[in-house]
Amino acid sequence: MRIRLGCEMRYAFPYPVPMVVMLNVHPTRAGALEAPDTLRTEPPVPVDLYRDGFGNLCARLSAPAGSFTIGTDAVIDDDGRPDPVHPEAKQHAIEDLPAETIVFLLPSRYCESDLLADEAWRLFGHTEPGWSRVQAVCDFVHDHIAFGYEFAHGDRTAQDAYAGRRGVCRDFTHLAVAFCRALNIPTRYCTGYVSFIGEPEPHPAGDFAAWMEVYLGGRWHVFDPRNNAPRIGRVMVAYGRDAADVPLTHTFGPNPLVGFRVWADRIDHLDASGDAPILPEEPLPPQSMTTRMG
Structure with a gap:
């Protein structure tokens, strides 16, 4: 099964703000991606990657003042099975x-x-x-x-x-x-x-x-x-x-989130251009101001 997944967050920063971002698929699943889920920003800014103490992939960047968009978009191969159930699993001393x-x-x-x-x-x-x-x-x-x-x-x-x-x-x-x-x-x-x-x-x-x-x-x-x-x-x-420990975005300053989309949809084929279909714009959900904390 192929799943297109990603997100887009739009901000309106009053001044430049440093950020630490956790939006990439965890390294334990990265091998299932058809291509790297590279972090995308608009306007483009330098992005430095590092691993935190738990092995999560983190990105450091500085968002400029004004309109700023950050997100990812990728396709991952999945076995299509529900979460495994193991009722025989024992508790350790x-x-x-x-x-x-x-x-x-x-x-x-x-x-x-x-x-x-x-x-x-x-x-x-x-x-x-x-x-x-x-x-x-x-x-x-x-x-x-x-x-x-x-x-x-x-x-x-x-x-x-x-x-x-x-x-x-x-x-x-x-x-x-x-x-x-x-x-x-x-x-x-x-x-x-x-x-x-x-x-x-x-x-x-x-x-x-x-x-x-x-x-x-x-x-x-x-x-x-x-x-x-x-x-x-x-x-x-x-x-x-x-x-x-796992805020999706941590801003060292104001967090004026003005747009938010997340998708994880099964796709059976790509369009004629070789790209996944364009997703429709969705309204900002009421929980958006807290999603940065995961």
Whole structure:
């Protein structure tokens, strides 16, 4: 299966602003791209690439004053299968975990697993350790939080989401991450593309999504507390401890976002020119001012 994916963000900067951007497909999936998903800017500016401490691909640039557009556009080959399900995956004893997973057991800015530990064990201590326990967490979070773009708030933590019972996908993920870490399951926050392939119409406007990966049975597994079902066409951009580690764009100054589009669509063929079809313009979604935090 071939999926065209990308994004476009339009700004109106009052003065030049340095930026760090995470919009490229994660290096672990880059080999599936038909061509590099090169970061594009208008007007063109120099872009320097580097890897952060988690291995995410980051770009540094300085946006000029005035109108500025940044984005990517690429085609990726995907196996077309839903997220794998492995109910036999076992939870590791802490002393048996690889050293590199330990950081994903610790509390972080948006995932206060230490403050939610008592509640996590009250709610899930009776469940079977391993895959079943993580799924129980996702079932609870999915039912506990009401989704709505109007509920987006850049400073909401897992504890806030638990108390307020509303939010967007990052809030679902932060709460599930915090619960899993409190239950001694290494869990990392992920951001990227989740397509609507195979999902019933109508589809909402495209957006970046948040989900999590847990370490069970010697490998990382995808769980999505917001959708709480396997999806087709999930492509990771970045992962970290929480949204603070993986902002899609971080501006060292004002963030006057005036336009926003994201797409992840199945394509069966290219047009006569050899290019994928031009996407229609879409309105700025109400959550756009917070998408820079993943």
